[in-house]
Amino acid sequence: MKVHTIILAAGSGSRMQSLKAKSLQKVAGMTMIERIIKTAKEISDQITLVVGYDKEGIIEHAKKLGDFNYVEQPSPIGTGDAVKQAIPYISDDEKVVVLYGDVPLIKVDTLKNLISSSEEGFSILTSFPDDPYGYGRVIKNIDHNATSIVEQKDANDDQKNIKEIFTGNLCISGKILKESINDIKNNNAANEYYLTDLVSINSKKEIKINTYSVDINEVLGANSKKELELIENTNRNMQAKDLQEKGVTIVDSNRIDIRGNVSVGKDCYIDVNVILEGDIVLGDGVEIGPNSYIKNTKVGSNTNIKAFSYIESAEIGSMCNIGPFARIREGSEIGDEAKVGNFVETKKAKLGKGAKASHLTYLGDTEIGNDANIGAGTITCNYDGKNKYVTKIGNNAFIGSNSALVAPVEIGDGSFVAAGSTITKDVPENSLGVGRSKQSNIKDWSKDKK
Structure with missing residues (x-):
């Protein structure tokens, strides 16, 4: 099955205090977007970049690295909305991997294992940080399949004790993604569309959602x-x-x-x-x-x-x-x-x-x-x-x-x-x-x- 990777790179990163997009900041001499594109190319048949702030800068930079699709997220109203912009390029028979332009250290082998774990249609990448504070916790059923992601501010005391967190990266079949992306609602305090809601939406449809765990260092993001x-x-x-x-x-x-x-x-x-x-x-x-x-x-x-x-x-x-x-x-x-x-x-x-x-x-x-x-x-x-x-x-x-x-x-x-x-x-x-x-x-x- 072909793999289509969506890279979310629309964020401005206001805390970076930079005129450039967040993903154009450098790590070890290379922009974060270049790092994640090079990784994605190792596992992808097609790549779509979701751009927004400084879109011209990102597109100009990315064109030097290969031929990709580009879609714009007009307003920064959540990761669910960002992925939705790429739906016109998604086919039912593809596996869709979602990555982030400001999470540059994820390894090729990690993504290969994530894809392999999604044989039943949906798998999410998780981690066990020493301190899970601030991260969305992974709720599982007795079969160890993920059923929902509970954010820190919404978690009760028992849920806050869960050590496994969702990194935001996932692999899902194109068919499942297209059937469920419009079910994401913005009925939350921020009025944003959260990609994490795909877990609970598809779990309720009795779709088994597997997890694959990785060292937290691979999935660190940069906002400052x-x-x-x-x-x-x-x-x-x-x-x-x-x-x-x-x-x-x-x-x-x-x-x-x-x-x-x-x-x-x-x-x-x-x-x-x-x-x-x-x-x-x-x-x-x-x-x-x-x-x-x-x-x-x-x-x-x-x-x-x-x-x-x-x-x-x-x-x-x-x-x-x-x-x-x-x-x-x-x-x-x-x-x-x-x-x-x-x-x-x-x-x-x-x-x-x-x-x-x-x-x-x-x-x-x-x-x-x-x-x-x-x-x-x-x-x-x-x-x-x-x-x-x-x-x-x-x-x-x-x-x-x-x-x-x-x-x-x-x-x-x-x-x-x-x-x-x-x-x-x-x-x-x-x-x-x-x-x-x-x-x-x-x-x-x-x-x-x-």
Whole structure:
């Protein structure tokens, strides 16, 4: 059976004190709506977003993530009314999952289990928080099926003692939803249409409503910047715990940010204040020093990334030494056993096996052979103000300190470039390239200056 997910993202979140919609606030570098959309795409054949406040902002943002349906809730008069706006897109033979744009940490496996538990037509996602105060309690019959949701303000003393709460997320057959959505009434103090009423409405029709329970941390929502911080901290702890269970040593799980998908080998070590963003692959024995930032990068086994290194959209081989204070930019490929040292910047640079650039160097649009050595202060001059050109440095070549290689230019295998040279022509194999003025000494010159 196909799955159709409705994401409720119409709320303004006035307590956020923001010009943007609540679901456009970021958690770990990614908007909450983007997080929940990416999760929903893993289990959905179709997605419908219910928008309202800042609808243009949400739609513009969501269009970058895929093709979805959009419906507007004209007035914020309850979650039941919000879901009702999506009914024209719902088919009888679909399973409908309801998610929230400001509840970003729910896991794909949780949703798969929720869907599986709805085989009889209706299942709700519940949790057992340490303190259930403020949440709607799940009332069950002797068969352990849900019969209603009682809000905190309406609960009697016995019902307040119930620990199981409704998270707001559910899975229901399209047919059942379409048949019961109009039965939701707004005869309450807020004059709103509550989606929770679907439970009691369908229970009275003798529809069995199953429950699937999840850790409360997955279903935390954010209505204020303080609650956003709580979700940020929760996400950090969840991600760190996941890596630790895979064998990663994390010096302090409160001082690491994981903002994407991280695949790890055995015996990795991550020091404090490290940010891992996007798609990251770490081989066995990778060590990452403090205050480093790595994004969309693959790192080979036994590579050591020292403190304050910045790496983005790169591929680093095994047994490399990176940093400290290295900047490896997009398109860089660092070969096995290579070294990129302090204050070295690379962009679209390929370093062969064992190549070294140890200090104070810029390597842009550069191909460097195996075991080549790049001296301090070297610059590959790849840009003439209009176009960019490639510099090629052969195997076992040696570039002296403070050299400028003006692209396009090629340094042959085994060649040397004398320190302080400006090289504008190719240097053949096993040759010495010198591009500097001849030194002349003026005897007794300094005596005239005294």
